[in-house]
Amino acid sequence: MKKTGTELTGVKEIARRANVSIGTVDRVIHNRKGVSEETKNKINAIIEEMDFRPNKMASLLASRKILNFAVLIPAVSDETDYWSYPLNGIKQAAEEIRQFGVIVQYYFYNLDSKSSFHTAAEEMLQNEPDAILMAPSFVEESIGFTQKIRELELPLVFINSDLPDQPGLSYIGPELYQSGKLAAQLTSFALQKPDKILTINIATGLENNHHLLRKEQGFKRFFEDSGLANEVITLNINDTKLDPTEKALLPALTAEPAIKAIFVTNSRVNVIAEILAKHKRTDILLVGYDFLKKNIDYLITGQITFLICQRPKEQGYLGVMALYKHLFKISEVEKSTYMPIDIITKENYMFYNG
Amino acid sequence: MKKTGTELTGVKEIARRANVSIGTVDRVIHNRKGVSEETKNKINAIIEEMDFRPNKMASLLASRKILNFAVLIPAVSDETDYWSYPLNGIKQAAEEIRQFGVIVQYYFYNLDSKSSFHTAAEEMLQNEPDAILMAPSFVEESIGFTQKIRELELPLVFINSDLPDQPGLSYIGPELYQSGKLAAQLTSFALQKPDKILTINIATGLENNHHLLRKEQGFKRFFEDSGLANEVITLNINDTKLDPTEKALLPALTAEPAIKAIFVTNSRVNVIAEILAKHKRTDILLVGYDFLKKNIDYLITGQITFLICQRPKEQGYLGVMALYKHLFKISEVEKSTYMPIDIITKENYMFYNG
DNA sequence: CTGAAAGCGCTTACAG
């Protein structure tokens, strides 16, 4: 435990060298007006020469700033606890940067309701945040919204899904196509020559769920590239409940007895697992998405073999930290951070944190 | 961007309420002597009541402390770049906490040389660090060493491998047994009834490598529990070079033509891959450890199917952050953090960061 | 356009 030396450093030293007061130095550092070009240049030269970096702690302390981070994400619903993971990551980050004067405020919207997105977004803007973390689940609505944010020049980070061509500060989330390919590779291990594969998209408003399609494309691409001859059949189910899903699934399985593997393109895989379990179809390999309680349960029974997961908790954590690092000039923020594509099985789920 | 209020807070408010000077408050906060029991109790009561938490930034600023973190880990060697990952994670963390007055100093030892560990450890102690992050690769030597550290009452975090019953602040690393079980599960997918499996331990000084044994145990346990009848054969190779390994491997494969899968208990899996590739044995499923350049190359060619990896970079990062969080009282530090057990394949390695 | 002073919430000698 050593002490720093006693030579003049920082603004004082700059002021001394430039023969001005530290007030003027401060103005230059923060690009405030009211400094002559001449003094400004002189001071900037000295800053350059000293490789001066302001002491963030001192500045924070002196300015007594409170930064408000707004978080705009889907609410945790009864149907899926997926969003509890990003939320936990966000909360952990919030806890860690609280002492630096950052307050995180939450605005939740309902995934069933575009108007709830609007309401939450508007309320958020009312409160004049200094930075925004959002999951742009509704593409159209989010685009309109980000335009407002851009006018306000607020740093904006996307998690979970990206908004094409919207210039946010950063995107942190999955690359869907490749995760589909991975799912296909995992499926292929247990497959024999004549076996067929069923790909299932389950969602209300399937036409809006282009991200499911991306995964499906990646999945099919793997089989095309690999030269494996297994046929891939697609089943779209425009409903997330058990009964309609069962009514759609059973005929498909009866029609194609050669189906030995099912790939569900999202976290609803537990619904399929429930149906398969009910009908004692343990001969079918089931692969799906996300580290949800219900999914883990079927992983343990063996009805689901692989879950693919892209670190939702870490997405939330990194999202907040990206804003923090940007605003506090800790380090540069990556334009895109694609999360690793994790494979969860019966034998490693216990060490996965979501 | 709001400002904090102007009411008296912190030490000043405590001093006002207790009718003492802030100097005395400071003494109580830091448990320094020279305060009467009475004042002490009064102040402590107020601190309790206010739920007062010192402003770490102000205290850091005022004390101008520089904290030295010492890192004692194996050097990156020609043979394996494994340790470059923890090192990168450590550097990233170091960069992030530099502005809080933390300086990280590195002490590298050679995995082939216990004396190099001694030298590095001694040098480290000479420099009087305030906290220590270490990988206790040599168990005996590390135990002796941690006793000295305990006398100095320095916070100590272990990464990569644990030291049984040594009371460090925290352990961050893998749980080996379970990763062996996972390897077995992955192997089992592609296995037929009569197929046999070869488990290979490659290391010099195998008798010291109890961690390889742990993985092997987990691996075998999976097959016992699962009721799969596949025979598991073990091959120990007390050398890490290609030629001796080849001389040991080929006879084993000839003796047991039914071997259709090989599990290598550490990162030397690329050596086995090289031999198998040379002899065109693409029929054998190969599973091993660690996200090394050489291993990834064979993952891409398909000679290796699965790599198991336990986030070495994150271990380094979290290790430094654990010391930081402890010393700066950001949050409590977990006694043990077992890393997730990641599965790397040809289809997801590109998004893995090590 | 610039400077001098007060202050952020602490810590550190120093004096008594």
Add this chain to the structure above:
DNA sequence: CTGAAAGCGCTTACAG
């Protein structure tokens, strides 16, 4: 055992 003062490296009014 306790207090008053100076200072950490900045920012913020205020005055000129």
